[in-house]
Amino acid sequence: MSKRTTSITIILLAATILFIAALHYLTPVNSIVLHQVYQRIYYIPIILAAFWYGLRGGLAAATFAALSYLPHILLHWQHQNYEYALNQYAELSLFFVIGAVTGWLGDQKRREHDRAERINLELQKAYSDLRQTVGQLLQSERLSSLAEIASGVVHEVRNPLSAIKGAVEILEKDIPLESPRREFAQIAKAEVERINKLVTEFLKFARPPVLSKSPICVNDLLDSTIQLLELQAAKADVKMIREFAPDLPEVDIDAEQIKQVLLNLGINAIEAMPTGGTITFRSRSEGQTIAIDVGDTGSGIPPEILDRIFDPFLTTKEKGSGLGLSVAQRIVAQHEGTLIAERRPSGTRFTITLG
Ligand SMILES: Nc1ncnc2c1ncn2[C@@H]1O[C@H](COP(=O)(O)OP(=O)(O)O)[C@@H](O)[C@H]1O
Ligand SMILES: [Mg+2]
Known part of the structure; x- marks a missing residue:
């Protein structure tokens, strides 16, 4: 119940009790049946108060009812009909008994309800944890069988690739310098190079x-990543902003691997801003852990792929491999850290936590 409804209900209950008391005072003393009816009506606000506000509510309503009715007994019955007055006192004690018992039951019910709610929440959390773990297990299962197939395939592909490259270079020598067919040799070499790169990335x-x-020191690592990205960012008219926390504690990490993660995030950010924008690299400490945010003002992740964004081979780019984020996530997971993606009002933010 909100505070407002609580006060309104309490006022209504008190008003009912006062109303019943008023009926007692206004009804002639000899209409005993009416008085008896009024007395019973007192139980309604008492039971309701006990039901809604527990033991304290029940006792408070019983006290209020007793106080409002007691003067009537003292004034009218005490002298005229002592036996009836005694009966009334017993009735007043019953107010308290009923208020207390109903209140206690109400409290008990509320406690049960709270407990059930808590258990429900815990179950929900356990269920979502379980789903996450199963997801991770399936993912690692998929990845380990993939690893075996991949390394075999990659070697099989790489050997013929270098043979093709060598053959093209030999053929190229026989083509006159001014011949337009030379361009085909260039194309062949560039495409071989592209396959080689893709295959290497896949093996990684x-x-x-x-x-x-x-x-x-994470800030130094961010600095060197930014330097590596500078050329590509400048070409795309992307500004890079440093928001580094001073005095960050050092973290125990594989610098080259985490730099790879930052590069993958940085390149994705640049690619998401073909007409320019900004990337903010932020470092901060969160208790024992260190967090790094890479935020961009780009196109944003399409909502329909947000929950699959770390899946290998998921890409929305014509020449994308879809491996950048899955490699990044793998490296962060190897560090026992987390990598999460968030859609922001303008753009995307990835957060790495380490340590
Ligand atoms: N900063 C970003 N802004 C918008 N979309 C992003 C961003 N980073 C990643 N994505 C989306 O996630 C997909 C997967 O990224 P990634 O694994 O690096 O593969 P790739 O870059 O080769 O497509 C991208 O194709 C893109 O749709
Ligand atoms: Mg990428």
Whole structure:
């Protein structure tokens, strides 16, 4: 009940009690049947108060009812009909008994209800944790079988690729310099290079490297990532902003791997802002952990893919591999950290927590 409804209900209950008391005082003393009826009506506000406000409510209503009725007994019955007065006193005690018992039952019911609600919440949480764990298990199961297939396939693909590249280079030599067919050789070499890059990225994804950790200042790592991204950002008219917390404690991480994560996030951010914008790199400490935000003012993640964004091979880009975020998430998970994506009013924010 809101505060407002509580006060209104209490006022209504008190008014009912006063109304019943008024009936007693206004009805002639010899209409005993009417008085008896009024007395019974007192139980309605008492039971309601007890039901709504528990033991205290029940006792308060009983006290108020007794106080409002007591003068009537003292004034009228005490002298005229002592036996009836005694009866009335007993009735007043019953007010308290009924108020207390109903209130106690109400309290009991409320406690049960609260307990059931708590258990329900705990169950809901356990269920969502379980779903998350099962999801992670399935994902790692998928990944480990993928890793085996991948490394085999990658080696099989790489060998013929270097053979093709060599053959194209030899063929190219026989083509006169001014011939337009030279362009085909260039295309062939560029495409071979692209497949090679994709396959290498895939291998990186399928067989994560063993971490080599050391204490690192996250701000320095962010600085060197920003430097690496500078050229690509400038081309896309993207401004990079540093919002670093001073005096961050060092964290034990594999700097190269986390830099890879930051690069993947940075490149995605630049790609999400083809007509320019800003990327904010923010570092902050949260108790024992360190958080890094990479926020952009770009197109935003389409809502329909938000919950699949870390899935391998999910891409909305014509030449995307869909591996950047899954590699990033894998590396962060290897560090026992978390990586989450959020849609913001203008753009996207990824948050890494480490430590
Ligand atoms: N900063 C971002 N803003 C908007 N969409 C994003 C962002 N980062 C990632 N995405 C979406 O997530 C998809 C997967 O990203 P990723 O795994 O890096 O693969 P890729 O970049 O090769 O597509 C992207 O294709 C894009 O749709
Ligand atoms: Mg990417």
